[in-house]
Amino acid sequence: MERVARVSEIIGASPVSFEEAIRVGFERASRTLRGITGMRVMEQRVAVENDRISEYRVRLEVIFVLET
Numbered sequence: 001m002e003r004v005a006r007v008s009e010i011i012g013a014s015p016v017s018f019e020e021a022i023r024v025g026f027e028r029a030s031r032t033l034r035g036i037t038g039m040r041v042m043e044q045r046v047a048v049e050n051d052r053i054s055e056y057r058v059r060l061e062v063i064f065v066l067e068t
Contacts, residue, residue, distance in 0.1 A: 004066045005037065013057045018044055021058045035065040 012025025022041065030036055040061040047055040 005063055006066055008033065008062045008064070009042070010060050010062060011057060012060060013055050015055050018056045018058055021056045022060065025058060025060050026062075029060075029062045033062060033064045035067065036062060037065055038063045 008029070010025050010029055012021040012023075012028070014020035014024050022039075026036075026039060029039075040063070041058055042061055043059040045057045045059075046053045047057065
């Protein structure tokens with residue numbers, strides 16, 4: 001069976017942790033994209049305000065199979 005996949009890039013963010021930012025990104029992507037087969041964390045960053053981490057951010061590649 002032949003398959004073709006596509007990759008979309010998204011950014012997830014959370015004030016709690018990188019893990020939470022990944023979960024938020026995945027949950028949002030799964031509401032729009034069908035056939036997700038994997039994700040890759042491309043980058044992790046933090047936002048800093050008043051000498052404290054205010055937000056964790058992840059740039060994700062979401063891999064999904066195109067429907068025939």
